[in-house]
Amino acid sequence: MKSMKTSAPVRRAGAAALGVAAVLALAACAPPGAAQPSEAPTEGETATGTLKVGYISPITGNFAIAGQEMVDGWNLYWEVNGNEVNGVTVETIVEDDAGNPETSLTKAKKLVESDGVDVVIGPLLANTALAVAAYTSSVGIPSLQPVAAADDLTQRQANDLTVRTGSQSGSQTNFPGGQWAAGEGHKTAVTLCPDYAFGWESCAGFKQGFESEGGEVVAQYWFPNGTSDFSTYVSQIQAAGADIAFVATAGGAPGPDFLRSFLGLGLGGSQELLMNCCGMDQATLRALGPEIEGFKSVSYWAEGRDSDAVREFSEAYGEAYEGKLPSANVAGGYMTASLVAAVLDENGLVTGEELVSAITEYTFEDSIFGRVSWDEFNNTVGPVYIREVQEVDGKWVNVPIETFEDVDQWLGKDPEEAMQQPTYSQSFQG
Amino acid sequence: MFEPVFLAQQALNGLSFGALLFLLASGLTLVFGLMRIVNLAHGAFYMLGGYIGVVIATLTGNLLVAVIAAVVAVGITALVVEVGLLRFVRGQELPEVLLTVGVSFVIADLCLAIFGGDPRTLPVSATITGSLTIGPLTYPWYRIFVMAVAIVIGIALALVQSRTRVGAIVRAGVDDREIIAAMGVNIRWVFTGMFVVGAALAAIGGTIGAGMISVRPGIQDEVLLYALVVVIIGGLGSVPGAAVGSVLIGLIDAFAKAWIPDLAYFTIFAPMALVLVLRPTGLFGKAA
Numbered sequence: 001m002k003s004m005k006t007s008a009p010v011r012r013a014g015a016a017a018l019g020v021a022a023v024l025a026l027a028a029c030a031p032p033g034a035a036q037p038s039e040a041p042t043e044g045e046t047a048t049g050t051l052k053v054g055y056i057s058p059i060t061g062n063f064a065i066a067g068q069e070m071v072d073g074w075n076l077y078w079e080v081n082g083n084e085v086n087g088v089t090v091e092t093i094v095e096d097d098a099g100n101p102e103t104s105l106t107k108a109k110k111l112v113e114s115d116g117v118d119v120v121i122g123p124l125l126a127n128t129a130l131a132v133a134a135y136t137s138s139v140g141i142p143s144l145q146p147v148a149a150a151d152d153l154t155q156r157q158a159n160d161l162t163v164r165t166g167s168q169s170g171s172q173t174n175f176p177g178g179q180w181a182a183g184e185g186h187k188t189a190v191t192l193c194p195d196y197a198f199g200w201e202s203c204a205g206f207k208q209g210f211e212s213e214g215g216e217v218v219a220q221y222w223f224p225n226g227t228s229d230f231s232t233y234v235s236q237i238q239a240a241g242a243d244i245a246f247v248a249t250a251g252g253a254p255g256p257d258f259l260r261s262f263l264g265l266g267l268g269g270s271q272e273l274l275m276n277c278c279g280m281d282q283a284t285l286r287a288l289g290p291e292i293e294g295f296k297s298v299s300y301w302a303e304g305r306d307s308d309a310v311r312e313f314s315e316a317y318g319e320a321y322e323g324k325l326p327s328a329n330v331a332g333g334y335m336t337a338s339l340v341a342a343v344l345d346e347n348g349l350v351t352g353e354e355l356v357s358a359i360t361e362y363t364f365e366d367s368i369f370g371r372v373s374w375d376e377f378n379n380t381v382g383p384v385y386i387r388e389v390q391e392v393d394g395k396w397v398n399v400p401i402e403t404f405e406d407v408d409q410w411l412g413k414d415p416e417e418a419m420q421q422p423t424y425s426q427s428f429q430g
Numbered sequence: 431m432f433e434p435v436f437l438a439q440q441a442l443n444g445l446s447f448g449a450l451l452f453l454l455a456s457g458l459t460l461v462f463g464l465m466r467i468v469n470l471a472h473g474a475f476y477m478l479g480g481y482i483g484v485v486i487a488t489l490t491g492n493l494l495v496a497v498i499a500a501v502v503a504v505g506i507t508a509l510v511v512e513v514g515l516l517r518f519v520r521g522q523e524l525p526e527v528l529l530t531v532g533v534s535f536v537i538a539d540l541c542l543a544i545f546g547g548d549p550r551t552l553p554v555s556a557t558i559t560g561s562l563t564i565g566p567l568t569y570p571w572y573r574i575f576v577m578a579v580a581i582v583i584g585i586a587l588a589l590v591q592s593r594t595r596v597g598a599i600v601r602a603g604v605d606d607r608e609i610i611a612a613m614g615v616n617i618r619w620v621f622t623g624m625f626v627v628g629a630a631l632a633a634i635g636g637t638i639g640a641g642m643i644s645v646r647p648g649i650q651d652e653v654l655l656y657a658l659v660v661v662i663i664g665g666l667g668s669v670p671g672a673a674v675g676s677v678l679i680g681l682i683d684a685f686a687k688a689w690i691p692d693l694a695y696f697t698i699f700a701p702m703a704l705v706l707v708l709r710p711t712g713l714f715g716k717a718a
Contacts, residue, residue, distance in 0.1 A: 064542075064547070065548075065647065068547070221691070223691075224691075224695060226652065228643035229443070229447045229642065231443040231446070231573070232444075232683075232684045232687040233687065235436060235439045236688060239436045252549060252646065253644045253646045255549075256551055256644045264570035264642075265439075265561070265568065265570060266561045283548045283549060287548060287549055287550060291554055
């Protein structure tokens with residue numbers, strides 16, 4: 001788990017340096033939206049050929065499950081729809097980075113220099129994504145991010161060629177969760193998040209949302225990566241006695257492990273709880289289904305949403321994977337593929353900055369996430385769902401019960417102000 | 431943070447986690463003490479036992495059947511590993527240890543291929559639901575049950591070790607395996623038997639533990655690390671040492687997470703370092 005952490009001072013220094021670089025890059029290119037006078041393809045005449053994609057994901061090591069899901073989502077789209085769109089053939093080379101930033105960088109260089117790819121997609125973890133995005137932008141290759149949630153990827157370290165395509169930033173998704181909790185009449189909250197960047201950002205989002213609506217966060221607890229026995233933290237949540245508890249995990253076992261302790265200590269019926277995307281993901285529902293009926297969470301992905309896009313995706317995934325329902329990681333890969341297909345369909349073969357501007361100027365009306373567009377820092381602006389665990393056709397599903405449309409990454413601030421803040425940490429929560 | 435109910439609950443959290451650690455560490459310490467093998471496949475045996483236990487518990491809804499199935503399956507696996515592999519490198523320390531690492535990798539990969547990557551926990555039907563309530567204190571019956579199992583197994587192991595002939599042979603083997611072999615005991619089969627018993631204890635821990643922490647890829651290394659810490663603190667080959675080490679680490683872990691969360695890992699390894707410096711054989715270990 002060590003590879004996911006970056007010590008705060010290093011992060012800050014790096015963020016500052018890259019922030020300056022990003023500002024210079026932005027200044028040099030004028031507003032990124034306007035930068036690209038993409039040649040409007042004339043009627044009936046679009047460029048054809050091959051879009052070569054390098055896809056980096058941790059398919060071995062500690063993050064193998066999440067990494068494999070991210071690849072599965074991407075592949076599934078092309079298997080179902082064919083890998084030819086509007087005369088353009090999409091060719092994918094998958095590389096494994098095992099969650100290690102140095103390996104990610106080596107693989108990215110290999111993909112660009114010897115395979116000659118047009119675009120690099122992935123990797124999964126924040127630090128690997130930041131490393132790859134910095135490299136690809138320096139050589140003029142677009143980088144698409146299907147899952148990575150690091151705020152800085154589209155803030156302090158944003159660049160013209162990096163787009164978050166299949167997720168939202170860590171604080172962005174959880175901000176509406178806080179607003180919702182306060183709107184439900186809860187006055188006090190306690191939070192529990194993992195003790196590294198993703199957790200700090202998730203909790204900061206919730207806290208700011210909750211406090212913007214007049215609530216008060218009375219205690220914040222942090223669990224180290226690798227925690228399996230959560231009973232201590234559950235006792236602390238119980239002792240805090242807040243109206244609602246917000247709990248975030250980065251997916252995998254912590255979700256079920258936390259809930260096992262939460263239910264075991266008898267808080268299931270007495271403590272209001274809101275979880276994040278990944279703590280209440282399909283893996284958790286498959287493990288605990290009936291025990292967590294009615295439990296609520298906040299996410300940009302809701303597999304139980306009533307929409308044709310989601311239905312089509314879920315059915316295809318279920319057919320390929322033993323009737324399972326897709327998790328947020330699968331959805332991120334699939335969303336990225338359907339987005340690439342949509343812009344190729346509209347523009348024919350586009351590469352480099354043209355590909356990026358085709359994406360960021362596009363509004364994806366009926367994506368699996370709902371209506372999604374992109375801000376000037378290339379981050380998604382889209383819906384956030386409050387979801388409830390319900391049984392649908394014998395399976396446990398996160399069904400949206402409330403929707404916040406057009407959520408952006410600025411948490412109600414203006415971009416300048418938001419980026420002048422320190423990066424989120426235990427001690428700075430916005 | 432210092433209210434009596436909170437303290438009592440944290441103490442129980444620590445004790446129940448310690449109970450799970452004991453199920454894990456007792457097998458490791460026996461194998462370690464008798465065979466002088468750092469069995470790095472012990473975590474994988476826990477994992478395999480956990481998966482099999484969860485699957486059988488889901489099918490039958492009966493925890494006892496699940497535990498028996500896990501013990502049998504893991505016991506057979508351990509027998510094959512000992513007779514089929516370990517015997518060929520007996521007495522060569524490095525190959526022995528590396529072999530157990532290899533076995534761990536193979537078991538973990540097979541588990542991933544067979545059981546998939548989802549975290550698995552015991553189904554409700556096979557656990558004990560509900561909580562004990564004493565005034566303002568509530569505590570889940572299941573975790574109390576885990577403590578009870580650990581106590582029963584601990585007493586049984588201690589009795590076997592101190593009161594039976596098998597126990598005497600094992601104790602003698604821990605102290606001096608050459609002499610015990612010279613006295614006509616077939617030490618080879620004692621080793622095999624102990625290796626299987628150690629693995630069976632891991633399997634019990636894996637199945638029962640799956641009601642507290644989920645079984646998933648990577649769990650084998652996590653639990654192995656905890657078990658090694660407990661065994662080093664308690665002393666090689668000592669069941670009472672494993673018991674004391676488990677309770678100590680469980681309690682330290684629970685209270686450190688509550689009071690000094692930033693040092694939660696340090697507080698587990700610091701006692702180990704301290705014991706190694708002040709008493710290198712562990713609290714209950716005998717000088718080699």
